[in-house]
Amino acid sequence: MYDVWKNALAEIEQQISSANYSTWFQDTSLISTKDGNVRVNVKNTFYIKQLQNRYYDIIKKALENNNIQVNSLTFEVQATTKHRVRPREIIRNSTSISNHLDDIRSNLKPRNISNSQPTSDTGLNPKYTLDTFIVGSNNDLAFSAAKSIIDSPGTRYNPFFLYGGPGLGKTHLVQAIGNELIKRNPNYRIFYTPISHFYSDFIDSIQNGKGKEFNRKFQKLDCLIIDDFQLIVNKEKSQEEFFNIFNDLYQLNKQIIVTSDRLPNQIKTVDERLASRLTWAGAFDLQLPKFEDKCAILRAKAEQIGADIEPEAIEYIAENVNTNIRDLEGEFSTILLMSEVRGLTPLELIQNGSVNVNRTSKLRPISPKQIIDKVAKYYNLSTTELKSKSRVANIMLARQVAMYLLSKELNLSTNKVALEVNVKDHTTVMHGIKKIDNNLKLNFNLRDQIEDIKEHLYG
């Protein structure tokens, strides 16, 4: 059909002036010739009358010369460009971008949920479910423990202590446990509260002379979930109250769930007795998701909101966001929003450089000296001691940690590292790094130390 029109145009061009031809016939096309009803697409309304009144016969003849039967000839205006359907379809199919932004936003700020929208007196937000929790190698242990708690609360994993950095899904997982428990047994008495609210409620109750009632309220519970335990304050009275409630519930085999961003013995304000009790049944950590897990999370998110996003775009985001899941979902929704507003697909946005996703925890560039200083300080040594030839155990450990960090964080060559920490040659460095690497797999204590040092470095 296209060729027919091209031939017809060539014929028309012969018959009229080139100015007229380029004005009236450029950007025309043939829509259909069905049953001799020929329809021609023109640029806009201004062209219709002119073609109809002045060029009708010429066009008709040109088409007939190309063996097209012309019973009627009409001119129509169709969309000037092909619609870029994809990014807009996202919006039409799902409810709306601002709605799902709201969704994401409330997911992002779980801490506000218990006071902003207490769905019931449990303090739980029904939005958090196990189905939406993406399981990967970074969190599968914690997840299976959670499932076991749902099957038999108050037994094996009691207390359930969950820890990990911000935005990795602690609140999601523990609220999902709560919601699932209630689903299975609606009479189950459950209470979720961030530790800070626990305090303010406790202080209020004392001020109103209702301290005993407060205590009784908690003792009636079947399951207590405490979020953000690291914010526990160093107030003896409140901590003792918490300790008592903890003990009472524990004696009665009631499930206790606690989340925190680090282990209890690393929280300075926590009383030792309490710290050790919290990890009686072990501590489960949520780690940064691996690349594949991040892709899985984004794919699930895309499916959930009905967005159509290219696999390459998902991989790009997954690769470039290395902080936490909250940021990952944040970047994802930003890109979807931009994609709607600018009318480009997410991948096009990324390719033309409109989005700059690069979130790593390594915000500031650091120098070898900073690493050595921080490591020395962490182990209570002077830098001279660290760089000395001493073979005292703790100095050696510090030196090896420094070598490890210099190599892993700054990608220094082993020769360079040898110079920095003043050891004999690169084989010593290689040995040191290997030793730390091996120890890391077994020694949780060492792993925490190194995480701690990194936190100091970048924090």
Add this chain to the structure above:
Amino acid sequence: MKIKVTQEKLSKALNTISRIAIGKATLPILNNVLIRVSDKKVSLITTNLDMAVLDYLPVSESEDGVITVPAKLLAEFVSNLPKGDNVEISSKDTKVTIKSGKYSSVINGTIADDFPEIPEINEEKSVVYKIGVDEFKNSVNQVIIASSNDLTRPALTGVFFNTYDHTLAIAATDGYRLAEKKIIDKVESEVKAIVPSSSLQEVLRSISDDVDEIEISFNDDLVRFRFGDIEIVSKLIDESFPEYQKLIPKNNNISVTLNREELIRVTKLAALFARSVGGSIVCEAITPDIFSVKSIANEFGENDSRIETTVEQSGKINLNSRFLLDALNALEEPEIKFEFSDRVAPVVLTNQKSDKYTHIVMPLNS
């Protein structure tokens, strides 16, 4: 063909209509103005095939006929004639004679057969709105700043006229900001049409001070603006406009009321330092009573200005200073509302009292 008319009236009409005929059109006749006299009605018409401008010229004497004359030449000749005199234009074949007192000239015209026919609004099927000229001009100016000139996205190169909840609103967006103005309440007919920004600009330029009301009629693929003696007919952009209402955030948890002049001043100050970073400035609400506008240019230094106001919740947002200034200049009241929720969602700017105008600006990546 013959007409007789005062120099002022003719000159004004020719100036208005000749703007779109001074173009780079490949078809020479598009540089001409069509003068048509029939039944003592005189119309001057120009078109660029995206729009057409018609002026119905009241004349004292006339003889029927039709001719086209190079628009720019005629307009310049007439505007240089002495004011207050009568001008007589007559044609014989394609020779057009213009006479005024002692001055006279003959211009070679072209027969009107080749002049494109101007599409007409189908009055019965059209949807018609009427609005005061001042309100119309202000509103279009408030909105058109947000329209795009990116020709690869035609839908955004226009202003979207649409009705919802019995209100006629106009809106434009370039993907980075969006402006909406509700212009007529309680409308009964519905419309959804994108009018090219260039056509609207021509309408704005053509409205003279002595006109009070403008009539806007929409057909399937045409819009006509009628005011005073002038009619402007334009194509519509045959695309779908983004469903923009969904892009306007509804529940912003941070809302501050600010003095508009003061915010303009601090934004300008911050913009000076923001030049080297693409105009990026940081607006921050700090409880209980500070709104701060900051910018940092590594080479030049930095700026931090503060405005006192009531702040209930803290938060900050990165914005392009030029977009913010455009929005602030489009707002009217002395006090305005500045609302946002977090760095992903756009900021919403409105007048404090009237809710007719809404301007949203996307945040920059921090």
